[in-house]
Amino acid sequence: MSLIVVGTMAYDALETPFGKVDKIVGGSATYAAYAAANFVQPVQQISIVGNDFEEAILDDLHSRGVQTDGVEKVADKPSFFWSGRYHLDMNSRDTLVTDLNVLADFNPQVPESYQGSEFLLLGNLMPKLQKQVIDQLTTRPKLIVLDTMNFWMDTAWDDLMVNLKLVDVLLVNDSEARQLTNEFSLVKAARKIMDMGPKYLIIKKGEHGALLFHEDHVFFAPALPLEDVFDPTGAGDTFAGGFMGWLAKTGDISFQNMKTAIIVGSAMASFCVEKFGPQRMQELTKAEIDARIQQFVNLVQFDIELV
Amino acid sequence: MSLIVVGTMAYDALETPFGKVDKIVGGSATYAAYAAANFVQPVQQISIVGNDFEEAILDDLHSRGVQTDGVEKVADKPSFFWSGRYHLDMNSRDTLVTDLNVLADFNPQVPESYQGSEFLLLGNLMPKLQKQVIDQLTTRPKLIVLDTMNFWMDTAWDDLMVNLKLVDVLLVNDSEARQLTNEFSLVKAARKIMDMGPKYLIIKKGEHGALLFHEDHVFFAPALPLEDVFDPTGAGDTFAGGFMGWLAKTGDISFQNMKTAIIVGSAMASFCVEKFGPQRMQELTKAEIDARIQQFVNLVQFDIELV
Numbered sequence: 001m002s003l004i005v006v007g008t009m010a011y012d013a014l015e016t017p018f019g020k021v022d023k024i025v026g027g028s029a030t031y032a033a034y035a036a037a038n039f040v041q042p043v044q045q046i047s048i049v050g051n052d053f054e055e056a057i058l059d060d061l062h063s064r065g066v067q068t069d070g071v072e073k074v075a076d077k078p079s080f081f082w083s084g085r086y087h088l089d090m091n092s093r094d095t096l097v098t099d100l101n102v103l104a105d106f107n108p109q110v111p112e113s114y115q116g117s118e119f120l121l122l123g124n125l126m127p128k129l130q131k132q133v134i135d136q137l138t139t140r141p142k143l144i145v146l147d148t149m150n151f152w153m154d155t156a157w158d159d160l161m162v163n164l165k166l167v168d169v170l171l172v173n174d175s176e177a178r179q180l181t182n183e184f185s186l187v188k189a190a191r192k193i194m195d196m197g198p199k200y201l202i203i204k205k206g207e208h209g210a211l212l213f214h215e216d217h218v219f220f221a222p223a224l225p226l227e228d229v230f231d232p233t234g235a236g237d238t239f240a241g242g243f244m245g246w247l248a249k250t251g252d253i254s255f256q257n258m259k260t261a262i263i264v265g266s267a268m269a270s271f272c273v274e275k276f277g278p279q280r281m282q283e284l285t286k287a288e289i290d291a292r293i294q295q296f297v298n299l300v301q302f303d304i305e306l307v
Numbered sequence: 308m309s310l311i312v313v314g315t316m317a318y319d320a321l322e323t324p325f326g327k328v329d330k331i332v333g334g335s336a337t338y339a340a341y342a343a344a345n346f347v348q349p350v351q352q353i354s355i356v357g358n359d360f361e362e363a364i365l366d367d368l369h370s371r372g373v374q375t376d377g378v379e380k381v382a383d384k385p386s387f388f389w390s391g392r393y394h395l396d397m398n399s400r401d402t403l404v405t406d407l408n409v410l411a412d413f414n415p416q417v418p419e420s421y422q423g424s425e426f427l428l429l430g431n432l433m434p435k436l437q438k439q440v441i442d443q444l445t446t447r448p449k450l451i452v453l454d455t456m457n458f459w460m461d462t463a464w465d466d467l468m469v470n471l472k473l474v475d476v477l478l479v480n481d482s483e484a485r486q487l488t489n490e491f492s493l494v495k496a497a498r499k500i501m502d503m504g505p506k507y508l509i510i511k512k513g514e515h516g517a518l519l520f521h522e523d524h525v526f527f528a529p530a531l532p533l534e535d536v537f538d539p540t541g542a543g544d545t546f547a548g549g550f551m552g553w554l555a556k557t558g559d560i561s562f563q564n565m566k567t568a569i570i571v572g573s574a575m576a577s578f579c580v581e582k583f584g585p586q587r588m589q590e591l592t593k594a595e596i597d598a599r600i601q602q603f604v605n606l607v608q609f610d611i612e613l614v
Binding site for chain 2 (some may be wrong): 012084088091136184185186187188192206208209211217218219220221222225226227228256260262263264290293294297298299301303306
């Protein structure tokens with residue numbers, strides 16, 4: 001199976017209570033690809049980079065089975081740049097700088113070689129651009145997952161509503177689910193969102209784990225309790241990449257397998273936050289991943305006999 | 308097996324976004340007893356009530372196997388009274404009134420008939436009074452669980468530290484765990500707290516579930532995603548009662564069985580919040596409890612085969 005990932009490839013400047021970095025590779029598609037490539041090849045990237053984007057990162061991704069035919073390279077502008085500062089609780093952050101740079105002209109094109117891909121992950125991006133990718137596909141993927149954020153709810157509501165009718169799974173965080181529906185209860189919010197289109201809904205709650213909703217079913221995946229969260233940047237994209245990587249690897253999109261995929265995504269996200277940027281993802285081994293997934297099994301597994 | 312429960316039996320006035328009640332029975336020992344009695348008899352109550360405490364509540368508790376020989380009845384004062392208003396997120400609340408009434412003179416006495424009990428739940432109460440109960444027991448229970456709160460950390464730190472060395476399990480919420488240790492990371496906080504005495508630590512996170520720590524092990528129990536939380540009053544005490552009820556029923560205090568006990572406690576707490584005060588606990592059936600525990604199994608259960 002193959003997986004198309006659409007999103008940003010960028011540079012970030014980050015400040016957390018544990019330190020700061022002035023320029024480190026980032027972007028939703030970068031994190032998603034690093035996570036997904038542990039499970040499936042090829043990962044087919046659609047993005048745009050500027051004249052500052054390191055060839056070494058592209059080479060590293062290629063070596064992991066990530067294709068970049070769909071990554072446009074702009075010669076006369078720098079890559080998208082974001083700078084942010086996290087608060088102590090790591091759930092809230094201030095955006096210090098957003099330089100769109102090449103992203104202002106992004107016009108995603110699906111290469112011919114990507115056609116026929118069974119899985120599509122639409123990373124957080126302007127809804128019109130996400131739809132442009134869906135429209136270019138000659139066959140509908142088996143599963144389309146859409147990530148989005150509050151900014152698009154504020155600025156591109158109608159486009160977002162159109163997209164919700166085209167996708168299978170929506171990924172949002174708890175405050176975004178509430179904003180989408182005006183419901184405080186996540187259970188009520190989930191029902192309303194599924195009425196808007198997606199058959200499955202994943203609500204990410206950061207350090208409090210993630211919920212998967214489908215019809216009347218709900219599944220909960222915890223976040224691993226960690227000593228320290230060094231840098232939460234990219235954790236959500238890494239989660240999405242791990243989730244899609246597992247589904248694409250197994251080719252099984254049943255609710256039962258989506259539960260497993262969410263655990264895999266949570267495990268990948270738990271690595272991501274251990275170092276700044278995607279560093280931890282770059283050095284990860286299969287043995288570490290297997291051990292981490294086993295930690296999740298131990299974390300939630302219990303026996304009960306009702307008598 | 309039998310279980311001693313120490314705590315308040317009281318009246319509350321409650322206001323939540325879903326309504327208000329002017330006077331409803333409450334108190335940590337009341338909620339804990341209602342929960343525990345679903346699993347173990349006798350539950351041996353130690354508390355104090357005033358001249359307003361309804362005989363019908365005591366009768367109801369008796370009919371469930373709750374003994375009240377250790378409940379002092381004061382003829383010339385009303386019961387402890389607490390009034391509070393919850394915010395929309397239900398995790399924060401304002402205390403409007405605290406009338407100690409009979410609680411000001413509480414001098415807990417362990418009846419002879421309670422001696423030899425294997426399980427002791429010290430509900431949230433002034434640490435000196437909690438210790439007074441431990442000191443009166445002629446044989447140390449198999450398991451002592453202590454609940455406490457930030458108020459005692461502010462006003463009776465030294466007494467609390469003494470108690471921590473005497474108990475097996477400490478129950479606190481996340482902000483209390485942070486206050487006890489000055490650590491933001493709950494993993495680091497847990498290690499420090501276990502160094503203070505208790506071999507087991509349960510950190511309650513309200514709608515975000517609960518964590519159980521022991522040595523290097525950690526277990527996570529989710530809260531059930533609910534449509535509405537009508538009234539969170541007593542949820543923590545109900546959790547504690549369900550936890551201890553299960554342990555006392557099974558007589559098994561292994562880490563593995565504590566995991567199960569936390570799921571049982573979480574299931575009981577999920578009922579408690581569905582109506583005002585202990586109403587939901589009073590009408591609960593065995594079939595409902597079994598079905599709810601099965602919901603928790605479905606909520607977290609997943610399969611994974613690592614290849």
